[in-house]
Amino acid sequence: MDRSGTTPAPLPQESAAPYPAADDVARLVLHGTDQSGIVAAITEVLARFEGNIVSLDQHTSDPVGGRFFQRTVFTLPDLAANLDCLRGALESRLDGFGLEWQLIEVKKRKRVAVFVSKSDHCLLDLLWRQRRGELPIDITMVISNHPDLSEDVRPFGIPYFYIPADKENRAEAEARQLELIDGNVDLIVLARYMQIITEEFIEQAGVPIINIHHSFLPAFIGAAPYRKAKERGVKLIGATAHYVTKDLDEGPIISQDVIHVTHRESVADLQRRGADVERRVLSHAVEAHCADRVLRDGNVTIVF
Known part of the structure; x- marks a missing residue:
């Protein structure tokens, strides 16, 4: 507890x-x-x-x-x-x-590509759980718009692809990403990938995409969410894992959780405790999807 x-x-x-x-x-x-x-x-x-x-x-x-x-x-x-x-x-x-x-x-595990930027907590949690046999997945590649986490991924023996991506070269970056995942993955996981995913990419990828959001949607979207939470004096912080659609953070929700906080926590405390929730919620969502426990009914999910 x-x-x-x-x-x-x-x-x-x-x-x-x-x-x-x-x-x-x-x-x-x-x-x-x-x-x-x-x-x-x-x-x-x-x-x-x-x-x-x-x-x-x-x-x-x-x-x-x-x-x-x-x-x-x-x-x-x-x-x-x-x-x-x-x-x-x-x-x-x-x-x-x-x-x-x-x-x-059941023996055919889902092949997963993990997209990440600089935050390592969700990525490393997924890699660790896969290595321990706690997730029914095979992570086939890690794709990042920064080189920072390549040495962290190396001990797991999983290919790490650094593809610079920003609003100036988004089309070029997505084209390269699509080349890598084509026919090689069954699921994409955005493990704190801090780039907008375009509607064109979603359509061409042709596989489900799961994102982890650092709040109970739709609160505190955008940059510096934990600073905004601290400024509002929140008493709960949480995380939401959902499928990605063209409507950004409005896709079907798979898993959510919250923890209680008080005025005593600093912004750094909120970030640390929030990272714990994000890890737990994302791994739960990935496990549920890859064990075929999630069925969709429009924008609602049934999670067995």
Whole structure:
């Protein structure tokens, strides 16, 4: 528990570290209009293939005509050999329900590119958690608009690309970034990357982008947020991890947390304690996304 009395929300048991190879484990995630028979259809197919359900989470926005969301984790003997047949059986059985669904092998970790500027706390936390097996990810590269953190990344054996970026050369920098990530990543994480991401980059990247914001949105946006918080005499500081959209910091929220502060904390104290929250919230959001626990309903997320 934080000394403020705020306890971070625990992660579900299924996603606890370390992450095994899980050769015969898969996830089925789906969403669509709520209607009778969806769960029965899925369990029927899995039973036919001798699959064993490990966990099943579901949510409906309204039992009458609402949106339905489900995440099922299951084991299945010789999964790799049976995957195509299972996918075909699900496609046939679920035809007519109008669902969007994905069948995912757990052993195939998401490939992640981390974008960073000069602040190292979120970047190093992600690298450390990956090395310890606490995140189901493979960080394939670190991209920065400053060279400062290259020596910090070197011991992890991950490529570090320094690409100067500012408002004067943004198009050129983004073109180089897109070359690097093309076909090589499943997710981009902005770990305190202090540059605007353009709508063109979001569209061409073609993968989800997660950002960490140093406040409970939309408060204290822009430069020097902790100085602004101190000047306002705030009693709570927090962090928000969200998907990046063309509307900047208005994308769907994945994870948030806060801690209590008092007038006694200096700006430096707020920055230090805020960095702790940012690390925790960002790693929670990355874990949730890469474990396929986040489903989107417009600008709202369902996080199982």
